[in-house]
Amino acid sequence: MNPFAFACITPHGGEIIPELQGVYPERMSVTRGSMEKLTTLMSEANPDCIIILTPHGTRIHGQFAITDSERMAGIVEENQSTYAMERRVDRELARMINKCAQEEGIPSGTINFGTAAGPISCLPLDWGVIVPLRFMPDVPIVVINPTRELSFGQHLEFGKALRKAVQQSQKRVGLIASCDWAHAHDKDGPYGFDPAAKPFDEQVVELIKTNQLEKVAEFEEGFIEAAKPDGIWQTLILAGAIPVEERYVEFLSYEAPTYFGLICAAYYSKGR
Structure with a gap:
């Protein structure tokens, strides 16, 4: 049974945030509309916390990096405007995820900054987290940064460990692949x-629409390098966490109004 209250794939271009859209609000309007729908769906799922998979956070070479600070804070700047955010971290869940990954022999580590606990224990929030969270409920979070030094197969395995931790937590958990x-x-x-x-x-x-997320691991290295995506690794973690027989996809939108592609998709339990 799918242990996640709700899951989704979101983009993280700064202009998606309404406060940062500038003088061309139509430029990412399709995606912004899809994000508003994801707002509703995640809110209806009523999560106790949200896990966000980001390619732009603090990295550990050769290991999955899992936030274990008291809080996280950051800003996104776009079109001469600034959007700031602060969130609490679900440290209990973060440590459980790390424990489950290490038990499976998957390289991972928790990260903190400043002090072991208290208000100075604060890590930076990156735009890969801030942009999707702008549209989500204000609940505690766990931020996870994948590592490109590990194989695609290890990202799928990490997703399975993530799933195990969520099951053990008995919490209502949302999952975002940014x-x-x-x-x-x-x-x-x-x-x-x-x-x-x-x-x-x-x-x-096409792979998202046909619920074949695992196949993003089959792209040739040269094709990936030429196209320069940053979504494969997070997508494979989601695929490992929610296997195909347990997920139902609603593809919401695709657009490429600037130099990079933006996709929104929602994932429910089968039988919804």
């Missing part, structure tokens, strides 16, 4: 243009 996709859609973007970007995103959309 993912942007190909970053090479625009010659004026920071990564330039590559013709691989469009077909890469098209294939990812």
